[in-house]
Amino acid sequence: MITVNRYVCGYCGACVGVCPVCALELVETWLEVSDECIECGRCVRLCPTGALSLEEAQG
Amino acid sequence: MRCDVVVVGAGPGGSMAAKTAAERGMNVVLLEKRQEIGDPVRCAEGVSKARLSSMIKPDPRWIAAEVKGARLYAPDGSNVVMSEDKSGDEVGYVLERKIFDRALAMDAARAGARVMVKTRALDLLRANGSVKGIRAMRYGEIIDIEADVVIGADGVESKVGRWAGIDTALKPGDIEVCAQFLLYDKGIDDEYCEFFLGNELAPGGYVWSFPKGEHLANVGLGVIGSRSEPGAPVKLLRRFVERRMPEARIVEMVVGGVPVSGPIERTIADGVMLVGDAARQSDPITGGGILNAMQAGMIAGEVVADAVSSGDTGVEGLMAYEKRWRESIGKQIARHLDLKEFFIRLSDDDLNKLMHSIQSEDVSKMDLRGMLRVLIRLNPKMLWELRHLVM
Incomplete structure (x- = not known):
């Protein structure tokens, strides 16, 4: 799943604009990731601050 | 709640659309999901004097600086100087967007639009298959705003188009990912906007320095998404500033994504119009989006008033918007896409x-x-x- 490092995120919304399935939503400084996420990693690569990462689900 | 037109997003495009429609007698609601219009900024704030002045009277309250021209640097430092009136749509005034965006929203309010802040669009309302307005969340409560037409001016993050079946998702090659510092440095040239090219400095983009007066400047860069990696814009900008202006004092940080896809296939749907970055109308070469958004917003405001008055708010009734923006700003956007790709x-x-x-x-x-x-x-x-x- 996509993990947001909220200490690094600049809440610019670039990730929201590139998400192919509309899984992201920015609410003020808070980035929400919905279950629609297909873990394609496009937002991770394009994040200007490097705040996003794609991590294997536990278990 | 019921109105003629609901505009999603109170940036320059949305506010101009709302103001123009309200001036033509429309009952307009202008939504802004943030609690403060114009803040945080996601912009280098440069605009051409002549084009801005053709749309709004320049006001010293939102002009940070005026420049004489632009200096363009090749990777080896060789450069050319262009005069202000010829340097394109990003050079002339450097704005104070926090004040500018509020001023435009207030103009829309004065023209009669109802501005609602901290109100986030959640989805389109539909009845019998047609768009009938916007469902929004306001101060944590869900409200339905019925309208004949929804104008999506919701920026790089745009959802309105996607809800209406227009795929506006940006591929990596369709976005410049950017970082910027507002900084103070004695070496800042207060009279010129500067552009630095180079694959080491900013792959598939450029570094800019736009002066804001008294040795303050927006110094930033954009990297084409297809050649970026996580966090690259911020890393590259820190490197540029450390090497070229090690004494600089950074007083603000800005990040953002600029659409450089060029014109998308369509910007209207039944009861829906897209304006500005939401319509991917930002310039693919310069990344400038303010003036195109304002001009598209004005066209959208005029067309929506005609459409609502005539009772045809379907694709046919809104088609004049599609035609008019493509014939005006669209031609340069398309040319500049070819230039960018090269x-x-x-x-x-x-x-x-x-x-x-x-x-x-x-x-x-x-x-x-x-x-x-x-x-x-x-x-x-x-x-x-x-x-x-x-x-």
Whole structure:
């Protein structure tokens, strides 16, 4: 799943604009990731601050 | 709640659309999801004087600085100077967007639009398959705002188009990912906007320095998404500032994504119009989006008033918007997309060669197109495939 490092995120919304399935939503400084996420990693690569990462689900 | 037109997003495009429609007697609601309009900024704040002045009377309250022109640097440091009135749509005034965006929203409010902040669009309302307004969340409560037409001016993050079946998702090659510092440095040239090219500095983009007066400047860069990696814009900007202005004092940080996809296939749907960055109308070469958004917003405001008055708010009734923006701002956006696709492939050697070739020419009174014409004459082999752009 996509993990947001909220200490690094600049809440610019670039990730929201590139998400192919509309899984992201920015609410003020808070980035929400919905279950629609297909873990394609496009937002991770394009994040200007490097705040996003794609991590294997536990278990 | 019921109105004629609901505009999603109170940036320059949305506010101009709301103001224009309200001036034509429309009952307009302008939504902004943030609690403060204009803040945080996601912009380098440069605009051309002439084009801005044709749309709104310049006001010293939101002009941070005026510049004389632009200086463009090749990777090896060789450069050319262009005068302000010829340097394209990003050079002339450097704005204070936090104040500018509020002023435009207030103009819309004065014209009669109802502005609602901290109100986030959640989805389109539909009845019998047609769009009937917006469902929104306001202060944590869900409200339905019925309207004949929804104008999506919701920026790079746009959802309105996607809800209406227009795929506006940006691929990596369709976005410049950017970082910017507002900084103080004694070396800042207060009279010129500066542009630095180079694949090491900013792959597939450029570094900019836009002065804001008294040695303050927006110094930032954009990297084409297809050549970026996580966090690259911030890392590259820190490196640029550390090397070139080690004494700089950084007082603000800005990040953002700029659409550079060029014109998308359609910007209207039944009861829906897209404006500005939401319609991917930002300039693919410069990344400038303010003026195109404002102009598109004005056209959208005029067309929506006609459509609502005539009772046809379907695709047919809104088609005039699609036609008018493509015939005006659309042509340059399309030309600049071709230029961008070409220039992001050039090596630093190519960029240096191009810059050296025009050192003996007087380009100070040329616009971008004139300069391109000269470049093609001097470098016919390298630039052969661009000749259609200056015919």
